[in-house]
Amino acid sequence: MRLLRSLRRHLVVIAGLLTLAYMILPNLVVMVFSFNDPKGRFNYAWQTFSLDAWKDPCGVPGLCASLSVSLWTAGLATVGATVLGTMIAFALVRYRFRARGAVNSLVFLPMAMPEVVMAASLLTLFLNMGAELGFRTVLIAHIMFCIGFVVTAVKARVMSMDPRLEEAARDLYAGPVQTFLRVTLPIAAPGIAAGALLAFALSFDDFIITNFNAGSTVTFPMFVWGSAQRGTPVQINVIGTAMFVLAVAVVVLGRTVSGRRKARAEK
């Protein structure tokens, strides 16, 4: 009876933690199966423990090449989308101008469109223009679908910014460039960083749009997709696990650093 009552009281906690388990489970499976020594081409059933894949992560032809293509694409797409998106966000928050609504919907629509629709329409454009599909078309596509997310992230930050800080800078005889570099940019930086991180993650992980517009270029998600048909090497799990651990480490590190900075500021 008592058990039942405490179960009911903690129902939300239990349900929430179960959902979390559901979300983390595949990551754990990926991690565990990076230590597998599969028989046959597919790494879906547990056989024996092995460190082989960890010793030789690039041992599969094409895998590390695809990884480097993805890193380049994501890096360049992040720079492009962050610059373009930040500029749009500033214009939208700071200025009133005609066609504001139109700009808003043009930025919002790519995020509200099924990916496959965008992927297919871009392909028709490239086919009609006779553009050669490859790294460049992938980059163009990635910048396109990342802009909206950067705008959203930067907008949120700039909107909560006190414009009087910039007025104060101007009153203290700071020129427009100085004001922007010393006041505006530092305050907007967390929003820009969040947008950039999001863009990098989205670009690195994108499959559908890339698959349509890559031609013979192979990104990491495309390599994984192909391997689901031909045979999944354990190295895929190694890369997945390494990415997971690295990213979590960066997040935890970032939190401790900002936490310490905050603590110092409060002193």
Place this chain on the structure above:
Amino acid sequence: MSVTGAPPAPPAGDGAPGPAPRTPSVRRRLVPYWLLLPGILWLLVFFALPMVYQASTSVQTGSLEEGFEVTWHFGTYLDALAGYHPQFVRSLLYAGTATLLCLLLGYPLAYLIAFKAGRWRSLLLVLVIAPFFTSFLIRTLAWKTILADGGTAVGLLDSLHVLDVTAWLGWTEGDRVLATPMAVVCGLTYNFLPFMILPLYTSLDRIDHRLHEAAGDLYATPATTFRKVTFPLSMPGVVSGTLLTFIPASGDYVNAELLGSTDTKMVGSVIQSQFLRVLDYPTAAALSFILMAVVLLVVTLYIRRSGTEDLV
């Protein structure tokens, strides 16, 4: 903040240290357009223009060898609908079910993080975002291992007689989960859960905790408080979470291809194979336009009904 109407510069030589001279107002008025130009141009050329090209492709006839020509043949739309309506229905059904499941699974977790996590809050938030860091294709493939025939998960579901019910509903077949609709919906739910949880969390986090206390003071039971106070106030999160889940799920073909069978194909797979394998561009373009129209229609109706039009 409006900055367009800059005050006129103070008359020169009045001695007082007035505000720093501002740029002429005509140049100032052009600033937003210069800021917008590159990004908007990019979106116009690589997002809007492609839609126009796709529209024109969908009314073309011809073949890859002889070339395509605009003939205003709207029959392609009818043929596409007639030929592929099962995939359309399936896509909407799977995406709808996955969205509902995301809401049911995601709400308690978002609630937990917003109200009950205390100092664990930031850790739980990291754990919600963390799965993102492993490529979603690798994680989707991991479901093949989890749902494998004769595996632990399937055995558990079987012994709980869940599979009897799902088989009766047509979601699973016999004692298999892989290659059935349930596997696809499970994958979709999994893939888009964070997109539900984060907006839910944001809107729950904004709720003033004193409202809960007030409800309690007015003798509302926890269930009533949830129904009358918490849930209505979290509606913006529910709406945006639902959209962020439903829209990408309806166009997804990765889950259907990796976890399903030929009987679970969604419309995304059809568009993909028409474009990249069959090379029947008009049909592919028509299908993709129908998908866009259906999604827009569903979304508009949903937003109308839930009454938060200012959301988007």
